Amino acid sequence: MRMAESQTVALPPLREFLVYRSKRIVEATTVLGESLESVRQSLASSDRMEWIKIEETTESLEVKERP
Structure with missing residues (x-):
């Protein structure tokens, strides 16, 4: 009902x-032989994804805002 509640949800x-x-992009491009680093660089250089940083972890990839 209220705008603030809708935005929070x-x-x-x-x-x-x-x-x-981001996980799907990485999976799709790594299947095609792209390295994770090149995926990371292309995401970082993309205007739409500029504020997103992808970090590799042992089990998954996490998307975090740049500090």
């Missing part, structure tokens, strides 16, 4: 969506 799904999309 909408933020977590957006973050999850960005994490999911």
Whole structure:
């Protein structure tokens, strides 16, 4: 009903969506033989993804905002 509540509720799904999309991009390009580093660089150089940094972990990739 209230605008503030709607925005607060909408933020977590957006973050999850960005994490999911980034994982799918990495999976798709690594299958094609691209290295994770080149994927990372192309995401970093993309205007839309500029504020997103991808970090490799032992089990998954995490999307974090740049400090």
